[in-house]
Amino acid sequence: MKIAIIGAGRMGGAILERLLEIGFASKDNIIACDINENRLIELKQRFGINVSKDNKDGAKFGDIIIIAVMPKQMKEILEEIKPYVKSKIIVSVVGLVTTNFIENILGNNISVVRVMPNIPS
Template identity: 35%
Template sequence: MLTGKKLGIIGLGKLAEAIVLGLLKNGALKREDVAGSVKHAESLERVRTRLGVEATLDTPAMIADKDVIILAVKPQNVAKIAEQICPIVQHHQLIISVAASVTTGYIEDRLPPDVPVVRAMPNTPAVVNEGMTVLCKGKTATKEHLALAEEIFRHVGRVATIDEHLMDGVTALSGSGPAYMFLMLESLADAGVKLGIPRDISTLLAAQTMLGASKLALETKQHPAILKDMVTTPAGCTIDGLLELEDGGLRVTLMKAVVKAAERASELVVKKSEPNTDCLNNS
C-alpha cells in the first residue's frame, strides 16, 4: 500500500527522523521518495547527512507532489503551517498529524474541504523502533487512509486505532507512559545499588526485566495478574515485595497519575480559533 508513494514530512525532529529511518531500513520507501522541510537553514545539512533525503526550507513546494504529508511540528505551529499549505494541498493527499493535543477538526477547518486527516499519538520509544502509536481518523478520512497511516507507524513499533474522544486518555497512558516507566526503572536500579549491586549492572537488570516482562505480556496476551502470579510463589520473597508495593499505594498512585495526566491533556487541547478564510474561500 505504501510502495510507490511519495512522503513529505514537515518538521524533521527526532520523531520524524525515527519514522524516516524505520521506513528506509525496512525497505518500505526509497530515499528518493522521501523529502522534508525544516524551519532553520542550519538543519538542512543535518537532515541530508543523517537521513540521506532531500530537505528544504520551502514547505509548500516540498508537499506539492507528495501522496502523504506528516505534520511533525509543535502544536502552536500547526495553524501557521496549515495556512502555508492550504493553497497547495489537494484532496488526494493524506495529512497525518503527530502534533499533540491538536484535533483532526482543528486541522480540517484550516484546509480545503475533503482533505483527509489522520491524527497520530506516538511515544518516544519510536526512536528505537519500539514505539506505541495510536491513530484516529478525521471526518473525511477513510479506512484506507487509516490503513496507510498504520503501515507507516508499524515501522517504528506497534499501532492501535481508537475513537478520537479517547485520545486524551491515550496521551496520558502511552504518550506520557515512558516517563512513568523510567521513574520505576530508576527506582528499581536505585534499590539494586542500595543492596550493593554496581549502578550499571543494576540498571541493566532493571531495564531488561522491564523489557522482558512487557514482551511476555504482549506475546502471551495473558492478564498481568496471571503473569504476576507465575512469579509469586507461596511464602516466597516476591510476595513480600508485592506487599510493600501495595502498602505504599503503587497501584492506586499509578492509576491516579494516568487520570490526572488525561485531565491535563484535555486542558491542553488546542482551542478553536478562526482559520484564515482567504485560502478556504478560494478552494
C-alpha cells in the first residue's frame, strides 16, 4: 500500500517517521509533499523517501492520502487533488475541518477518516 503525506511539517513529519519505524510502509512506498523545499530535502536525506512540492503527485501516488496542513489551506488542497482521489482513502489530521467539509468537496463516494493525534510540544 502506498502512502502520501500532504503537509510534511511537524505533524506530518511525525506521522511519516512513525509509519517507517513500525514498518507500516517501506520508504519506496511513501511520498511527502510540502511547499517547503528545504523540509523536503531534509526528509529525503533522512529517510530516503520520495518527495514533491506538488500535491497532485502525492494524490496520484498514494492509496492512502494523509493530509496534515493548516485548516486555511484545506479547501484549496482538496480542490487541487480532487481529480486523483477516486477509490482512495483520505486521512485528515487537520483540526477544525469536518469529514462533511471534505466529502462536500471530494464527493460522498470517497472514504474519509478524521483523526486528531497529539505530539508533545
